[in-house]
Amino acid sequence: MPHAESYADPGTPEEQSRRTFMVNAVMALGGVIGLGLAVPLITSLVPSPEAVGNEWSPLTADEWAGLQKATDKPIKVTFSLHEVDGYLPPADTDQFVWAVKATEADFKAKRPELFASGGDKLPYPVGYMGFTIFSPICPHLGCRYSWVDAQSKFICPCHGSEYTNLGEHLAGPAPRGLDPLPLRDMNGKAELTWIEYKQNTPDLVVLRIG
Numbered sequence: 001m002p003h004a005e006s007y008a009d010p011g012t013p014e015e016q017s018r019r020t021f022m023v024n025a026v027m028a029l030g031g032v033i034g035l036g037l038a039v040p041l042i043t044s045l046v047p048s049p050e051a052v053g054n055e056w057s058p059l060t061a062d063e064w065a066g067l068q069k070a071t072d073k074p075i076k077v078t079f080s081l082h083e084v085d086g087y088l089p090p091a092d093t094d095q096f097v098w099a100v101k102a103t104e105a106d107f108k109a110k111r112p113e114l115f116a117s118g119g120d121k122l123p124y125p126v127g128y129m130g131f132t133i134f135s136p137i138c139p140h141l142g143c144r145y146s147w148v149d150a151q152s153k154f155i156c157p158c159h160g161s162e163y164t165n166l167g168e169h170l171a172g173p174a175p176r177g178l179d180p181l182p183l184r185d186m187n188g189k190a191e192l193t194w195i196e197y198k199q200n201t202p203d204l205v206v207l208r209i210g
């Protein structure tokens, strides 16, 4: 014997289409509410550059001694970068930067484009403690360039961009000069912080600090 529900009246075609409309409307409304809740949730999981923090890495006595060997000729300074990425516990990784003995006035004279509107393109002072520090990341597409003594310039091995000792762009596809990094004196200790800039743009665009 068939079940009782087999005999349930399906209703007129008009009633059926009204029911279908109501079901679709309820599902669509649920989707909109779900999306409304999901967007702030997803946004809250993406750390903003400000939220990532501004961590400074102190130089050890040896690293500081290494930095002080810099003259007009840049030297590579290795240090332990204290990294915070917003998701994982802080970690220290080995890093290096390029350091040149150059005051803020020296740097400003050679890199006026960074001070075109009152220096506000740089979010920090440069030439601090008599040194200018450069990120080791080529502003073209992110390779690591090197100082080539025989030619007295920085040369990037990837696409041949070249820069002076103060980071002026000389040749190659890079759209800007080398990116400076901050250095500060904290209670008698030199500290560096890392800034990640957007690659391949003429202007400095900060992606991440620390």
Ligand code: FES
Binding pocket: 138, 139, 140, 141, 142, 143, 156, 157, 158, 159, 160, 161, 172, 173, 174
């Ligand atoms: Fe350095 Fe392209 S990444 S020149």
